[in-house]
Amino acid sequence: MTEELFRDDAALLQCRARVLAADAQGVRLDRTVFYPQGGGQAGDAGVLQLDDGRVLQVVDTRKGDAPGEILHLLAEGTDLAGLAPGCELTACIDETRRRAHMRFHTATHLLCALVPHAVNGCSITERYARLDFHMHEPLDREQLTQGIARLVAEAHPVRHHWIGEDELDANPQLVRSMSVQPPRGQGRIRVLEIGGVDLQPCGGTHVANTADIGAVVVTKVEKKSAMTRRVILGFAETS
Numbered sequence: 001m002t003e004e005l006f007r008d009d010a011a012l013l014q015c016r017a018r019v020l021a022a023d024a025q026g027v028r029l030d031r032t033v034f035y036p037q038g039g040g041q042a043g044d045a046g047v048l049q050l051d052d053g054r055v056l057q058v059v060d061t062r063k064g065d066a067p068g069e070i071l072h073l074l075a076e077g078t079d080l081a082g083l084a085p086g087c088e089l090t091a092c093i094d095e096t097r098r099r100a101h102m103r104f105h106t107a108t109h110l111l112c113a114l115v116p117h118a119v120n121g122c123s124i125t126e127r128y129a130r131l132d133f134h135m136h137e138p139l140d141r142e143q144l145t146q147g148i149a150r151l152v153a154e155a156h157p158v159r160h161h162w163i164g165e166d167e168l169d170a171n172p173q174l175v176r177s178m179s180v181q182p183p184r185g186q187g188r189i190r191v192l193e194i195g196g197v198d199l200q201p202c203g204g205t206h207v208a209n210t211a212d213i214g215a216v217v218v219t220k221v222e223k224k225s226a227m228t229r230r231v232i233l234g235f236a237e238t239s
């Protein structure tokens, strides 16, 4: 198991960690700031700094087969010398890439608040985010862009907290106010709350305030099928 530091502090850019194992599949660490691809959000890239001065490129981060397993994928042909189990190193994420993921990811929550329909697809990358809504009504690109801009300007705090399944059972109104049903069976659920705007279970990384999303625009609205409307977000051009 890897301690997932990014779950409680998305602003952490680096951490000291110990190697659990390293092979062609990837590097497993006892703790990490690298978010593994999941929940629609792309994995982190970055570097592993070895204490002998070598710097290894991490090109992507994925979940492994075992529960809680996180694989740091190294560039092809990387020499694994110096990555023996127990070795200490510093794991650093690519800040620019993660920052884009956090801004887009938080913006998709705003979109969920503006479009009250079920989401049946989501992809968050460094350059764009897309969300598929299960609906047949048309969506207006300009109206959505303005709605996002308003929620960004209102500077709502973004917080997460953990709740137990028993707490959820004792507060059925919480489930009703969530746009997504929480996953069951793991004992606790991570809930993302944008005060008065959106509340839903989410394990991704987000900015701390909607103001930090900055200038995001809806670049495209597409009719993917009779019952799917796709919304694509991009960063507004800034000089």
Ligand SMILES: [Zn+2]
Pocket: 105, 106, 109, 192, 202, 203, 204, 205, 206
């Ligand atoms: Zn989220």
